[in-house]
Amino acid sequence: MPLDKYDQIAHLLRRAGFGAHPDEIEQKVARGLEATVDDLINFEKYPDVEPDEDLVSMLDLPVDEFNRMRGTFIGGLERWWLNAMITTKRPLVEKMTLFWHNLFATSIAGLPDPRQMYLQNENFRGNFEPETGQIMRPNPRSPFPLGNFRLILEYLTKDPAMLFWLDNWLNRKLNSEVGTNENYARELHELFSMGVEDVVAKVPNYTERDIRQASRALTGWTILRGRRNQSTFPRQFVFDARNHDFGPYEHLGQRGGTNADFIFDNIVRHRNPGQQQSAVGRFLGYRLFIFFGYDDPEPEIINALADVFDGAHGEQPYSIRNMLRTIFTPGNVVSEAFYSERAFKAHVKSPTEYIVGAFRLLNFDRQSGEPDSLSKNRLLVRTLINAMIGMGQYLLFPPDVSGWKEGLNWINTTFDLARFNFANAIATGLQARQGGIDVDRIMDQNDLRGASASEIVDFFARLLLQAPLSPGQRQTLIDYLNAPSENATENTPRNFVNMKVRGLIHLIMTMPEFQLS
């Protein structure tokens, strides 16, 4: 059974964004699928998220003074990012910022200063220039968020947080085999661009020696330290020629080069013997498709995306935007899979998708036509951070450089309990003024005040699940609304909304269907 227009657009907006309210879906249905894809891909026509002035002002604090406010800054940064995902007009950019954070996983836990992580987040959005250490909204030279991957590798390598996280700021000329530190060179190949093996051909992409030679080319790519009379944190890339090894290098079958450009070029062009597609094209095709589509994609899908990356049909090579357009625009083998029944509701929501999606749908103001901003209430921020930790996706603190394992790895007993208890906390623990769910507004804006139990259940299923309930589940939820509390004093009509409707939201958020996107 092919998906109908409403389902297709709801599906697209769940995957290329963080889900949409039925009002938003109806608007996009009226616009049509192709125009909706265009709105996502050509994000420049919509405004960027607003910076948080509190965070921005803390960028200029001297290190000593900043250190006393470290916790406040991290909490504010988490809230700002989640709020950006909830309120964005550029859902695909937000999704890709999350994608880059997982692919190029960097943790505050390995950094001298958490403000570097804020700069990295702006870098992933295309709003940072490592050569100057400054935020520019936008930076016209930046290849992020959807541009040329060859240049993305360069902006990644120069990123201040990354320079510290994988020690490349220390990497200096040593000998003709290796630099003083091979940590970044290894992950550049293994995690950030091509993987240990060709995704399709399953042959090794590189040798141990390629890593060691690449580390030579990356020597002297370091951070500008100790600007005189300024106690600012390290935030600016600098090329230190005195400690750079000018080659030539032997890397991925090529000999030559005087700098890391040689390495980046070799990486994006690398093809294993007898293979039609590049190793990087396949790696990114695979990673993008499992992020937006489904796990274990067929080799034809990976190869089709790799062809786009390689520019096999004459298009600009290395373009992330072209790959995304291929996934979402109907009329090719990749998008056919993306809109297939196999893909529908077959993606386990990450904790971020779970949290952001819930806020987008439940705190959507039908009058303004947008979701509310996430409150800055401290209790809410603490609840969110604890929830992210408990669900296994503490943004800005990935467990290691390989990022989070997605898909079914998001589902285990402890992560489940954290999801269910978070749902309980925002639906029934936190009140609207604390940043919880404004249930009264939902009841009023949707004419639910005098509605029957079955009408209320149907409303929330359409809002939250965007798929019909089975008859058994529907009846179970209706029975819940009708079942009186054991404690007679709780059974007042006034308590119905607070006790039962909030309970209903909690319960829907524990259903298997709600864990899936």
Add this chain to the structure above:
Amino acid sequence: MGKTTRREFIKKSGFTLVTVGLSGRAFMRHLAMAANSTLTQAAALSENDRTLVVIQLAGGNDGLNTVIPLSGQNASLYRQFRSTLEIPEGEILSIGTDAGGTGLGLHPSLAPIKELYDQGRMGVIQSVGYPNPNRSHFRSMDIWHTANPDRPDATGWLGDYLDAAFPSNDNPLIAVSLAGGRLPLTLRADRIAVPAIGNVETYQFQTDPRFPGDAQNRIQTFLALNQEGAPQRVLYEQIRETALEAFESSVTLQQGIQRYTPDPNITYAANNPLARAMQQAAQIIAGDLGTRILYVSIGGFDTHQGQANRHAQLLGYLADAVNTFYRDMQRLGKDDRILMMTWSEFGRKVRENGNQGTDHGASAPQFVFGTPINGGIFGEHPDLTDLSSVDDTKFTIDFRSIYATILERWLEVDATELLGGSFELIPFL
């Protein structure tokens, strides 16, 4: 808990199900009998109450600065290769001489486990690795997790053990991961779902505290919503079953851990993440919950720069956590049924890098601890005059020999089938 079905379990716990349309199929999964292998039959005959505690040192522990050569050419080469990271000879805790005649000692931070060594409660297994060492953290971890250097697969070596040994398991806590809420590949099984517990205290299903009279309604509805199967939707089914397992294991856990009372003389250091996890392991063991495998993990061993202080701190965490846990087990009278083992995905380069750190290497020593073991040094220190083409030590003991020894002599199952080959046993058991 005895051999009850899940449905009986939920009934006994007082959570009666209110709705119609229960399929109950989820409950049948664990009743599926394993294939008629000799292994299963052997396992059925060897119900013991032993527990294995796996301690992962994530990031690649520097073996050469963990067990350090004190004599001969190895000692002089060690000082040459480690010009800034060498541990001064006077600080190394000597543990005697290996079969090859090399005097050995432990890093000074390991003093708390040197106590166990001196009591014969610790085994040092030298130069552990596998052929064609992989220097990717993630690939090498998967190799250790799955005991398969050729092509790591989807289930772990202890997950395979659980599936084979407990074909009709009903204990939701037969194995528990205490690795920060994550379920390591080692414990992934085809049929047995292992709970991951982030924190035993918060491992509960919460309802609205303002309306306690509605709590039963909510819990019953939650269970009912997760009862209805959709057999054609694999992902959905796994999510649904995990939700039930979460609830069930949390109820069992909360009942069990009440039995643990801390001893004022045994303090798990609050600033030591491994000690905190091992205290939770102690709570589970004290609860007599039938748990056979416990898994803890500590990260940070990927010391590419500024290694000395960080490595000393991490080894201190390990030694302190193991020592405290061991004494706690003695106090509880459980030490004779507990075996601990360490593993790390690789050792580090023999030659330090230019940043007072070390890059990814190959073989390294591993430890086992416990009252039941034969203490001592097993195997020999790697020959530092004979390194691989990228300056790594060559392994002499296959890591699957440690697994095989534990499977055969501690968990009492046939290791050959589980490991897909036979490996020489090591006489620490």
